[in-house]
Amino acid sequence: MVKGALFKKLLRDMKKSKAQFVSIFLMATLAISIMTGLDSVWFTVHNNANAMYQSTNLSDLWVTVMNPSEQQLWAIQRIDGVTHVEKRFITDADTNLPGKPTLRIYALDEHSTLDQPELQEGKFSKSGRGVVLDSSFAKVHNLKIGDPISIKLNNVWIRLPIEGFALNSEQVYAVKNTASIFPDPSTYGFVMIHTSVLERAYGQKIYNQIGVKTKPEANLVYVAQKVDHIIGRKLIGITLQKDSVSVNSVNGRIQQFRTLSLVFPLLFFLVTALITQSTMVRLIESQRMQIGILKALGYSKRSILWHYTSYGIMLGVMGSVFGLLIGTNLFGRILVPQLRLTLSSFRLHINFWNFLLASFLILICTGGVSFHACWKLQGDTPAVLLREKNPEKGKHIFMEFIPSLWGRLKFSSKLIARNTMKNKVRLIMSVIGVMGCVGVILAALTLRTTLVGITDQLYGNTFTYDQKILLDPVKVNSYYLNNLELNGVTQQIQESAIEMVLPSGEHKMEPITITTQDSPLIHMKDPDGVPISLPDNGILMTRKLCKTLGVKQGDSIQIKRTDKGYVSVPILEVAYMASNQGIYMTDVFWKSLGETFSPTALLIQWNGTPNQRFLESDVVVDSATRESQQLGLASSMQVINFAVVALIIMGASLAFVVLYNTSILNFVERIRDLATLRVLGFHHEEIWNLVLIENYFAVLLGVILGIPVGRFISWIIASSLDEGMDLMGNVILPDVLITGVTTLGFAWLINHVVAQKMKQIDMLEALKSVE
Structure with missing residues (x-):
């Protein structure tokens, strides 16, 4: 009977404060869905790939000889x-x-x-x-x-x-x-x-x-x-399993989604924890008289604690379950088959340990906070709880100590300033919530812009050929290509993999490109964007490969020569390339090492119509236009682009929920003050400004502080997303404007909703008190 009565009360409380409960449920669902969804992608690929490696007894390394x-x-x-x-x-x-x-x-x-x-x-x-x-x-x-x-x-x-x-x-x-x-x-x-x-x-x-x-x-x-x-x-070379093309590509996909699943959920959980904590504390505080009545009626301390703790636990469990279902189906089941991996199984794997950890954190934010807030009230007697809580003692704010400034402010501006300083915790929570959401949206937008910009940087600035033609090195040589007299600008390159020994003693097989020092169709730039040329007596290495191998400009590595020993070569230049990491060397330096320059590809910028007779000859193995390679690279990044777009949408959704929750709580907490002002003759527009301007101030401050947060997150993701990509993660003005306009647009929409609620204030109900 007692349990039934408390359960009915729980349902009535939820109905009465449905906006707050729904917002907590949505925040928990979003946080869990982001983590479990992104987690399920890399975890599924990791488990299915490892199972395949074991079933086929894959070698740990291969020796080419x-x-x-x-x-x-x-x-x-x-x-x-x-x-x-x-x-x-x-x-x-x-x-x-x-x-x-x-x-x-x-x-x-x-x-x-x-x-x-x-x-x-x-x-x-x-x-x-x-x-x-x-x-x-x-x-x-x-x-x-x-x-x-x-x-x-x-x-x-x-x-x-x-x-x-x-x-x-x-x-x-x-x-x-x-x-x-x-x-x-x-x-x-x-x-x-x-x-x-x-x-x-x-x-x-x-x-x-x-x-x-x-x-x-x-x-x-x-x-x-x-x-x-x-x-x-x-x-010829030694290739470790992790360095083979296939395993490396699979691990790259795993790393991409593992990075996303570590960084973005942290922000979601931070925002969810802060907003949920403040919301649940206020909800329990608003129930102090109800708690006093329950104690007066003889309900045990244990029953009352469980009753209010169950508020948060129910929301946390529901949010976790719905988040698991939405996240794994939205990300896992949709994205894994789109990764272009040929696996023996695409059975979805869920990282239940991470899910349980995330659910535990959500329950701490909801049920744990509810328990703590209710526990603090258990020390008071029913008579104390049945009275309204004494208001805090008023204090002068710092602006009042500046008479020249304070005296010029309107009455309404003074009220806004005093209320803002009086509720500093609420303001801080609102600002942090908005800041976190802005950081998520801006980081996701920056990542998307960066990924889209890879194709432009690579095939717009670095490579300027019209067509890449792969050749049969047995049938052609440099002299043959020079005598073709093709109608266009050409550049001969030799592409292969070379065995090297790092200063640490580690052996690696890495791609190498040998070309002429006069490089009309490949334009290298250093990380600062300054054009550089291939060195005469050393090698050029891309920046990301330097970082991966643990070397820097000025270091020397040993490379294996054909049927000969190793020779030490210095890294004289470091170039920035968003993709296609590797080593570059001139044909003159390559020959000085005792090797032969045997072109495997020809880059050409046609002056007119491509020479079909040459393209269809038996010396051509394959060919691709720059546009087709650009489209191919863009297509290969569609999966992660989809994930980023989903993160943008979910980040925007979280921002909307956070703004709505904080605005409604601000309104509910001040409803008695607002009703008093209405009775004193204030117009609706004047009362709206007292609340809405404060909301805009919190949002604006959150947007400003969220920009460096988004920049920091995008930098972390860009630096660890994929070993084969060198991403900058630079924040650009259009992304900042989109983020700011979106957040302020949500604030305007929510303030409009709150303004409508202000019109519906029942002043008699709001002003009456329990004596």
Whole structure:
């Protein structure tokens, strides 16, 4: 009976103060949905990718070397921390399918256990007569098990039946070449064969890579150093699992959403905690007479505490549940399939530990605050609680000590100033709430502007070619290209990956671009925007790569030369590039190291119509226009752009809820004062100004303070969003104006609503008191 009566009272209280309760519920829902939603994206990719790596027994590092000997395999096997080694052969091959797509060939021995395919259909037989094909590639080309496929190896066409379809842990995110921006299964896939097939093309089994599996606690830097010593000059490169193109790209996606899930929810929780705390305290304080009545009627202290604590707990639990449902479905289920990752499963994973932690924080902000506020009132007797709380003793504000200023103020301005100083805590809470919301919106807008600006910076300022043409280095050389006399400005480049040893002793494989010092189509600038040229006797490295590798301008690194040892080269210039991080070097310096300049691509700015005869010749492997690359880069960032837009909308929603909540509470707390002024003859417009100007002041101050907060957040996100991107995170005036106008627009709309409520004040109800 008692519980039923208290529950009915709870429902009546919620109905009476529905605006405050709804606002708390919405703030809790938004905070939880942002955290769980962004969390579910990276957590799903992380778990599904790791499960795929384990099921295929992915190597921990790969050693690239032509025809490794059994002695070398035995020596690597004996390195401390190494558990298993295997050799295999990989290369790219043409096919006979329409459009001439390319397949990455993985040739495995019949006893191989590392880097296995994850079969989706069919089998990978030991006979070596058939192949296992990329399931995404097969779907696009309408291939079925039993169909033949022809691949070109060493200029020999080999026709093999398809025995199965599979996925590959090394092809979760795979692009065809440097002309491609994102995965396209219609032009690029993989096929797995047995090494016995190689005999039909090369006359013998050949190998060019060693897969190495290590213990979980193994020191990979130490293992790489030992491998380098064992292989010697024949070493081409060592690639750690985390540095492989696919794994690195997957980890980049994980890092992007992990960064967003750490930074933005913190602000949401901060704003939610502050506003919820002030709201719940005021709601409980407004119930002091009700608490006195309950105590007078004989309700136990425990019952009263639980009754008021349940206000916050109910809101916190409802907000957490709704936030979990909205966040995971809005972000997780929509965004994960759009990441262009080829995973064996897209089953959604929820980080329940983070969810429980976030829910606990919400319950502390709601139920914990309610309990504390009610607990403070339990020490008073029912007679004390049944009386109105004595007003605080009035104090002079600092403006009153400046007679020249105070004397010039109108009566209404004095009231506004006194009320603002009297309720400093409320003002501070309002300002912090608005400041946090402005910071969220501005940071999200800045991030979106920054991401959109990457394509302009890269393909508008740095690269100015019309077309990038990939060449067959076997069929062309620098002299051949110079004699073509193409109608346009050209620039020859050689792109590859190079093995390097950092000052720390760590081995890395990083992209390198070699080109002529006269660089008419690639324009480098330093981080300050000053144009720079490639150095004559050293290398240029992009700023973000310097940061990732832990080196700086003036340091030296060692790079591996073909069939030779290492040579030390200095980092003489550091350039800023939003994307395409790597090392740049002149062809003259490259030749001085004993290497040969073999162009793999030609950049061209056509003076007229492109030379179709050249483009269709057998020396051209692939090509892409600058516009297509720009569109591709923009398309690859659509997913994170969607997340940022959702953050902007949710940040704006939180700002609206915060402003509405603080404005309504300001109105409710002063309703007795406002009714008194109305009785004294003040007009509606005069009374509105007393409340609304104070609201505008809090909003304006919050907007001003929120700008540096947004700048700081955007800087944190830009610096840690992705290792492959060098983002500035600079706040621009249009984003500031959009944020300010949006927030002030919300304030105007909410003040209009509050103004309408002022017209409906029941002065008799507002002025009566309990004696």
